[in-house]
Amino acid sequence: MEKPVVRLKGVTVEYDGHSALKDVSLTIYERDFLGIIGPNGGGKTTLLKVILGLIPPTHGTVEVFGKKPEKTRHRIGYVPQAADFDADFPIQAGDVVKMGCLKYLKFGREHLPDCMKRSESVMQQMGIWDLRGRMMGRLSGGEKQRVLIARALVTEPEILLLDEPTASVDSRVQSTVYEVLSQLNQSLAICLVSHDIGVISAYIKTVACLNQQLFYHGEKEISEEVLMQTYRCPVDLIAHGVPHRVLKRHG
Amino acid sequence: MELLQLEFFRNALMAGFLVSIACAIVGTYVVVNRIVFITGGIAHAAYGGIGLGVFLGINPVIGAVVFSLMAAFGMGTVSYNTKQRIDTLIGVMWATGMAIGIVFADLTQGYTAGLMSYLFGSILTISRLDLALMAGLDVLVVVITILFYVQWLSISFDPEFSEIMGLPVKRFYLLLLSLIALTVVMVMRMVGIIMVIALLTIPPAIANRFYTSLKGIMVLACLLGIVFTLVGMLISFYLNLTSGAMIILVAGVAYFLSLKIKPRGKRNQTP
Numbered sequence: 001m002e003k004p005v006v007r008l009k010g011v012t013v014e015y016d017g018h019s020a021l022k023d024v025s026l027t028i029y030e031r032d033f034l035g036i037i038g039p040n041g042g043g044k045t046t047l048l049k050v051i052l053g054l055i056p057p058t059h060g061t062v063e064v065f066g067k068k069p070e071k072t073r074h075r076i077g078y079v080p081q082a083a084d085f086d087a088d089f090p091i092q093a094g095d096v097v098k099m100g101c102l103k104y105l106k107f108g109r110e111h112l113p114d115c116m117k118r119s120e121s122v123m124q125q126m127g128i129w130d131l132r133g134r135m136m137g138r139l140s141g142g143e144k145q146r147v148l149i150a151r152a153l154v155t156e157p158e159i160l161l162l163d164e165p166t167a168s169v170d171s172r173v174q175s176t177v178y179e180v181l182s183q184l185n186q187s188l189a190i191c192l193v194s195h196d197i198g199v200i201s202a203y204i205k206t207v208a209c210l211n212q213q214l215f216y217h218g219e220k221e222i223s224e225e226v227l228m229q230t231y232r233c234p235v236d237l238i239a240h241g242v243p244h245r246v247l248k249r250h251g
Numbered sequence: 252m253e254l255l256q257l258e259f260f261r262n263a264l265m266a267g268f269l270v271s272i273a274c275a276i277v278g279t280y281v282v283v284n285r286i287v288f289i290t291g292g293i294a295h296a297a298y299g300g301i302g303l304g305v306f307l308g309i310n311p312v313i314g315a316v317v318f319s320l321m322a323a324f325g326m327g328t329v330s331y332n333t334k335q336r337i338d339t340l341i342g343v344m345w346a347t348g349m350a351i352g353i354v355f356a357d358l359t360q361g362y363t364a365g366l367m368s369y370l371f372g373s374i375l376t377i378s379r380l381d382l383a384l385m386a387g388l389d390v391l392v393v394v395i396t397i398l399f400y401v402q403w404l405s406i407s408f409d410p411e412f413s414e415i416m417g418l419p420v421k422r423f424y425l426l427l428l429s430l431i432a433l434t435v436v437m438v439m440r441m442v443g444i445i446m447v448i449a450l451l452t453i454p455p456a457i458a459n460r461f462y463t464s465l466k467g468i469m470v471l472a473c474l475l476g477i478v479f480t481l482v483g484m485l486i487s488f489y490l491n492l493t494s495g496a497m498i499i500l501v502a503g504v505a506y507f508l509s510l511k512i513k514p515r516g517k518r519n520q521t522p
Contacts, residue, residue, distance in 0.1 A: 054411055073415050080411065089283055090463050091408050099405045099412060106417035135463040136408075151412070 002029040005159050005189050006051055011060035013046055020046040023060070024214040028159065033185045033203060036193040038210035044193035045081070047210060048161050051191075052078055065158075074103045077157030077188075081164045082144035087137035093147045094132030097123055100154030119154045126150040126180070142173035149180070160184060162192040178203050254488065262382060263374045263484055263494070269385035270438050270450070271476030273392050275458075277434045278451035279469050280427055282459060283407050287452050289326050292341040293428070294435045294447040296322035296348030301369050302355030311369065312436060318348060319432035327428040331421055372443035372495030374484065385437050392430055396469075399423070404465055441480070442495035450476065453502040457509045479505065 006028040013021040020043045028034055038044055049055040050062055053069030064072045101115035123129045126146045131139060136147065145165060152160060160181075166174045181190055182203040193210070209215045254260045281290050300318030304311035322344055330337040356366050368376065396403065406413045406423050414420045431451075438447045454472035462468045483498030490497075 049411075052411075052415055054414065074417055076415065078412060078415055080409070085408070086283070086285070088459060089408055090459060090465055090468055091404060092463060095404065096408070099409070099416065102401070102405055102413065102416040102418060105402075155416070 002031055004029055005065060006191075007061075007063045008050070009061045011050055011057040011062060013043070013050060013055060014058045019058075019212060021050065021057075021214075022212045024210075025060075026208070026214055028189050028191055030189055031185065032189045032191065033182070033205040034189075034191045034208065035204040035206070036191065036208045036210050036214075038193070038195065040195050042195075042211040044195070044210055045163055047214075048078070048163055048191075048193060051161060052076060074107055074155070075158045077152030077155050077160045079145075079148045079152045079160065079162040079165060081167065082141060082148055083164075083167065085136065085144075089137055091136050092132065093128060093134050093136050093139060093143075094119075094123065096136050096147050097128075097132070097150045097154055100151045103155055115154060118156075119150075122150045122153050126153075141167075142169045142177075145169055145173070145177065149177070153184070157188060159189045159191070162190070164194050164196075165192055166194065166196065259375050259377075260484075260488070262377045262379070264481065265382055266374060266377045266385060266441055267480030267484060267498075268477055269382065269389055270441055271454075271473055271480060272389045273385070273434045274438060274451050274476050275454055275472035276392050276396050276469050277427075277430050279455040279458075279465060279472055280403065280407060281431065281451055282455040283465070284427070286428075286431075287448060288338060288341055289330065289428070290431050290435065290451060291448045292326055292345045292348075293319050293322045293432050294439065294444050295345040297432075297436060297439065298353075298369065298444055299348040299351030299355070301366065302352030302359075305366060306355040306359045311366075312440075315369070315436045315439065316433065319435055320429060322348065323428035323432040324425060327425045331424055368443070369439060370443050370445055371493060372439070372441050372446065374441045374494045374498075377440060381437075381440055388433055388437055392434070395426070395430070400465070403427075407465075442498055446495055446499045449499045449502055450479075453499075453506045454479065457506055460509060460512075475502075475505070 004027045006026070008024055008026045011021055011024045012019055024043075024047065026047075036044060036047065046055060050057055051064065051069060052073050053062070053064075062069050065075060097119050098116065101112060101119060104111045104115055120129070123132060126149060128143065128146050128150060131143055131147070136144065139147065149162075149165070162181075165177055165181075169177065181192075184190065185203070192204075255264075281287055297315040297319040300314030300316070301311040302314070303318070304314030307314075326337070326341060326344060329340055352366070402413070402418055402423060405416075406418060406420050410420050410424075434451065435444075435447050438450055442450055454475040455468055457475055458468040458471035462471060479502040480498050483501040484494050486492070486501070487494035487497035
């Protein structure tokens, strides 16, 4: 039996009276590759930030490695949306990757030199070594994405959380991103969120659907038939109860 | 060159030089963190302290420091915790601070015309004590920046990731706002509360167009600040115009001119 790494129980998040998440319960296990899809404003980013302890839930509990996320979140590799950053911000791609080493300022300075070396090999692995001196905001969407994934990997995470990893990336880059992720999945849990149903690639093991409430679909439904339909159907039409249904009705 | 024989002019030049250093460094953080409006709020809230200082008969600069620090902590705490509707709060503190200053000035008997100099600056009345305080602030700002350069860079770029990495993001944010508050009070002596934002933001904003590192922006912004204050002061002296306004005018013109210059593929500095 695999060990659970993240456990949410009855999590509700409310902002100014309206709720971003309603009674979400979710468990992520050691070798999971979970894809959470849902419309914009469905609470996907909020869910990731709750797991990271950046947003405290209004109700419910969050545990990461059996503890409060504030205590253990440095063991999570977080890949935020590449599009969220200021394009004029004066930072070079290499310095973004090295941000992953910052945690050793608090959690063991003796690991700092190793981490700096590791950041170089990770950059080579991700094919961004030649971009290290370029300004982050001047990179293409796919390049930024790889920089942010590299930054998360430098922290040697045990879980990887990705927010819209394939937005603004062409399909060729998308498949390389997924290949990298599925390799990583051999040693860590991955959870990604997206509004794009196309992310339900062959690599993802389980799919859940989030629109304030979480509908867990489990793994069986990703049959080839579902995938075929999935790729033809734009994600907005996955809203529950409309004719373009691609996943079965929630029980 | 007979100008340099005059002590007040030498002091003014020195002040321009010292203020440019603090402005360049703190201003760079203001620009890249997009907190220009918060900075404006802190500056205007400081006027309440000036009014109070005059009313109580103490040095108005002390009142300004207290008020601007209070405004910095107030806005910092609220903006850090909510991120929503912060602009409304800033606007309220901005105007309330000014109102407090004006009311205290009204309540003060006797001569209050000196209050105008805090609004529009009076570079030619800068004392040796002012210069010493400015130099002290420069040392503080430079030391903090050198010690925590990587942390400042990371927190400004991506505060959430920095928090996950265990950096004390909130403490750094409040420290930055406190430095802004102190810088604002220093710069206020030169160009006045109303134009403080310009001297903090214009030099880094121009420099940001040509450099891809915080360090590069800070150094270029510092040089630009020195040039703007020097040119502005000379023009104001020969044409007998308000020096603070002239400095800002020079900076503003330079900013709009810089928009015309195409950054030739930003200068890259390999680490």
